[in-house]
Amino acid sequence: MEWMAWTWPTAIFFMVIAGLLITFSILAIKFPETPRKGVLQIETTRGDRLFITLLGSAFINLAWLGIVGAHQPYAMLVCLAYAAAVFRWV
Known part of the structure; x- marks a missing residue:
């Protein structure tokens, strides 16, 4: 964490965003939807x-x-x- 001087809450925030993107990508592949x-x-x-x-x-x-x-x-x-x-x- 020291290489960018991040705090743990900042790292958790970006991990949650990455997790959401991965989850939504998997959902889009498994369950395609129409707009x-x-x-x-x-x-x-x-x-x-x-x-x-x-x-x-x-x-x-x-x-x-x-x-x-x-x-x-x-x-x-x-x-x-x-x-x-x-x-x-x-």
Whole structure:
């Protein structure tokens, strides 16, 4: 970890992202899907919804940090609710 001066939370974050990408790649191979239209009326696949979730979660965390400034783990709960909504309705 010292070669890039990373902290363990940063390494875990990137490991989770890598794990998600690997999992979604395996799912795409084993269970191909056709794009579907959700509430936004755009066609999305699982990968598209994952990207929307990650991007939205980044903005949620930045907003939380700017507005609340503390208790960052609670932002994760908001992100999980947002992810569930994206995968359900988008």
